[in-house]
Amino acid sequence: MTPEFGPDEVESFRSIVGRRLGLDFEDTKLGFLADVLSRRVRSSDRGCGIYLRRLESGPAKDEIAALAQELTVAETYFFRNIDQFRALAEVGLPDRMRAQAARRRLRLLSAGCASGEEAYSLAILVRENVPDAAWDVSILGIDVNPAMLERAARARFSAWALRETPSEVKQRWFRSDGRDLVLDDAARTSVKFEERNLNENEVELWEPGAYDVVFCRNVIMYFTPESAQALIGRIARTLAPGGYLFLGHAETLRGLSQDFHLRHTHGTFYYQRRSRLHAPHQEPSPGRSQYAPPAPASLTAVVEGSDTWVEAIRRASERIQAITRTPSQPLSPRTGLAAPRPRSDLGQVLDLFHRERFRDALELVRALPPDSAKDPDVLLVHAVLLTHSGRISEAEETCRKLLEMDELNAGAHYLLALCREGAGDRSGAIDHDQVAVYLDPGFAMPRLHLGLLARKASDRQTERRELSQALLLLQREDASRLLLFGGGFGREALIALCQAEIVAAGGNP
Ligand SMILES: C[S@@+](CC[C@H](N)C(=O)[O-])C[C@H]1O[C@@H](n2cnc3c(N)ncnc32)[C@H](O)[C@@H]1O
Known part of the structure; x- marks a missing residue:
């Protein structure tokens, strides 16, 4: 006999399993959970409601053990990794x-x-x-x-x-x-x-x-x-x-x-x-804008004409500023924007950044109250702006301040990789890119940067591998993150760059 239950019971089962065993199951696993629930209810000789109530409230050690055998992955081997x-x-x-x-x-x-x-x-x-x-x-x-x-x-x-x-x-x-x-x-x-x-x-x-x-x-x-x-x-x-x-x-x-x-x-x-434990940490998140800046005409040309990726970003930034600035646009606090207010000003900074007005955005960051220097979001945006302006040692210092607060900030590691490359420290650049990739495997830009670094070292295999990864990730990279870290280039331009470089390196995009 198949126990009687429906989607609500399977949903309850999923959340009780989460609370008791810590295990997380995606929606695609609901069918599997229904099968397990069916077997466990049958072996309990009770109805589904009683089974779930007991699982929720009682110590149920044997039942937890039985569920662990059904629900956990036990793959392992000696000297793994x-x-x-x-x-x-x-x-x-x-x-x-x-x-x-x-x-x-x-x-x-x-x-x-x-x-x-x-x-x-x-x-x-x-x-x-x-x-x-x-x-x-x-x-x-x-x-x-x-x-x-x-x-x-x-x-x-x-x-x-x-x-x-x-x-x-x-x-x-x-x-x-x-x-x-x-x-x-x-x-x-x-x-x-x-x-x-x-x-x-x-x-x-x-x-x-x-x-x-x-x-x-x-x-x-x-x-x-x-x-x-x-x-x-x-x-x-x-x-x-x-x-x-x-x-x-x-x-x-x-x-x-x-x-x-x-x-x-x-x-x-x-x-x-660490020697001392911290309070629980909240992930900093950059603004979530859907705005995508216009891509420069030929990113490949900009990259070809630049010694480093950070130089390419600076040149592209200057070019975009020259194209986009019009006399009618209102300028920074000194020239007319509302007086800074503590946190909401990051929105204004991001807005200026989105409009490629890097110098104005930098001025606004500098005019923020002193407390903002402890805000990881502000530090990250500040470091991005400094990188766009080619002020590499200041960008590096800002990243290091940010990492003192949030050592696992993938964006800061990526920017540091750019700074290290700008300072001629290739292995430092690779190290920070690899940390960024490890911390956030979905982050396309450090992959792209690793590919470009490999190209300069004529390491075609690494170049193809990293750029192919970047290409995959760029298709689904978060729009706001592309905006922040894309160096002023849009998704399409970065994708086209990866494709062109992969072909040049003898691969198939
Ligand atoms: C994939 S194995 C990993 C084995 C080994 N650590 C390795 O990396 O090779 C995961 C193990 O975690 C155990 N596990 C899952 N949830 C658990 C929990 N709530 N309490 C204790 N162990 C749990 C599973 O039973 C399983 O044996």
């Missing part, structure tokens, strides 16, 4: 050993450990890098799915689970048993596993300052924004100041936390807890 393990071995671990030299104690947490490969990879790494037996090292793996934890406890794995494991590590730490590979006891016994729900604020699990390193990879990508933010808050508290957090390679703390410094080494990203 191996660059992060290198960064931990060469940066994080030595640093934490210095910090813990007096106690000689290290604590590591694998949060969302699935069948244990991540926690055991940490155990192997620690064994290989902390050879002194006087150190007390322990690793805890936690997950809400008991079936995965049972597999973890067996410490037997298929060859597939070791597909990214260096062969010498495989030889040292595993022995074959039939088709399985069995982990050495020395690594196995340094890991403990516990069934825990990361969406619950369990006091004894999240003890303040308890951990040196937390791996929480490929977990928050499945969480609702509220649950992800709450979980990161708990992780920030449970990490010692200066402790390290590793997320999955497609996950960032952007918009979730201001409690960490972003670290970028070994071709990967990770985080280090």
